[in-house]
Amino acid sequence: MDRKTATIQDVARVAGVSTATVSRTLSKPSVVAESTREAVLSAVAETGYRINSTASNLRRQRTGSVIALIPNLANPFFSQILAGMSSVLAPAQLGLLVADTQTGTDPEARLADFLQSGQADGLVLFDGTMSPGALDLPGRPPVLMACEWMGGDLPSIRVDNARGAEMAVAHLADVGHRAIGHVTGPPGNVLTETRLSGFQRGLTRHGLQARADWVFGGDFSMDSGAAAARRWLALDDRPTALFCASDEMAIGFMGAVQHAGIRVPEDLSIVGFDNIDVVAHLTPALTTIRQPRTVIGVRAAELLVDMIDAGSLTGPSEVVEVEFIPRKSVAPPRAARG
Amino acid sequence: MDRKTATIQDVARVAGVSTATVSRTLSKPSVVAESTREAVLSAVAETGYRINSTASNLRRQRTGSVIALIPNLANPFFSQILAGMSSVLAPAQLGLLVADTQTGTDPEARLADFLQSGQADGLVLFDGTMSPGALDLPGRPPVLMACEWMGGDLPSIRVDNARGAEMAVAHLADVGHRAIGHVTGPPGNVLTETRLSGFQRGLTRHGLQARADWVFGGDFSMDSGAAAARRWLALDDRPTALFCASDEMAIGFMGAVQHAGIRVPEDLSIVGFDNIDVVAHLTPALTTIRQPRTVIGVRAAELLVDMIDAGSLTGPSEVVEVEFIPRKSVAPPRAARG
């Protein structure tokens, strides 16, 4: 019977109306007469009709989905953001496609591909490593930048990374640390730059000096945090406190120093960045800077949907505030406790 | 100039051939003459033509994407799985849509909606809480179950949860524990059931008894692990070892007991399940059961793509093996050490 899914034609036949009326009943119910509407609706129920979105999209010159372009899909940091996006896209009848930017060679070509493929009505870009101008393509859909970005004045939502880094340093300085180190993200990443410059500014504001041998290169991963810890352990003159540019690195760092017998926070204070869920349950619980990930996803999606609805390539930019979350991984330095 | 994106017609005109030839050149290059192929290709380059996938999909009666239905998108557990899926779907020219099942009321209605919406050529279901029969819908696309499932013999990929749980118990028993507790997942979840039954079987095999007051109800989250820990702490007669049905609960449990001054593993041994990245960096590093998440994603996608290509609703099922990962959170019980 209903082997094949019903089409709008089937519904029209059953309801004894034209396909146009069926279509109208479904999209703008107010313009059809009460009685016909009922007839159509019951025909829909009877046939089990579901609108074919591919056909609808073709006719309406849209795609019905949005792409989230993420530097590394395996990074759990993005899962909550996706959840936030999904919660606004679903009601807006938009599907959420996800893709990796850093897969394969030449991420920028990949980005260009997505932009021109016409697979999506809009795109949210979470990868700040693309060069400005990578978006200068004719006929591209609206794009929302969801990261720091070297490029121009595209619509964006971003977190105040520099300020977050500064808050971390300020807290460490306030409890008495004068020897403060930093574990950075990967080179060339905008987040790396911004958090590093916030770190340096925080130092300066407190009359402290940045020391090159106290800045450890990382890549946001736990393993890179652990590697930085090994370099810290090898130092003769160690900083007494450390600001890590991501919670993951802080976790790796803390685990590695603890395994080496160092006590946190008695021997070393650590501040992370992100406030991923797990850090509240560590021993000691990690002091960090919170990024509101769900909010980021929600607002990114909302701003993008606005642009799509308006058919505009431009739109507002927003900054979402970070928050300092004090926990147990920071204490005054030994000297200060005397 | 290229304000509007070029259509196949434009390419045909520029190349001086028919649209059919353009289409063929792009899909089956081998059937067109060398010279025409070159003409078409250069016309494509000149016009900047990109195939319109919506139109193509409509014509070919497919959608070009696959949906991953995830119980909770915010759960980082799935990010690596998505990455694995993406790595096989992208080369197969399939987009990856993601959606939550547990959003809103009535997840089964939501599932039915996705199945009948015709939005995807196939679907991977990661949610084992649906009732069997929820998939008995006419005209649905191929579905791959990627979880334990009460229902029938649908194609699936799953992890040997019961065996994993048994391995955990076996290890604890082997080092001398006789008082072994368990923190379960949420009621009604298949994973909960399977891991619980594996736990019980492990106990039995080692001549031990399950004690109702040593089984703590959780919901896989860190907070529920911490809550279970508080109940454990309140016990007069505590188990000396604990198998948690998820790493997250193990983390919550361990953090809470550590904050209460209990030492792991000296006072309490803990085994988790999943091997999420962070547990290797905890202090102590968590002994756990590894689920190969990338492999799960990859195989799930591969099996689904096979079904899609074959146009079949049926296909093989696979079990992927779990692995015991010994680390530092297990030690012999005090009594056994004398």
Next chain:
DNA sequence: CTGAAAGCGCTAACAT
């Protein structure tokens, strides 16, 4: 308020 009809851009027979 409703119907007829013209495509959206593409692909797959079927011819040639």
Next chain:
DNA sequence: ATGTTAGCGCTTTCAG
């Protein structure tokens, strides 16, 4: 090897 043609299922003028 290439062109002609007929739609895929839907929405939207334009008439009535």
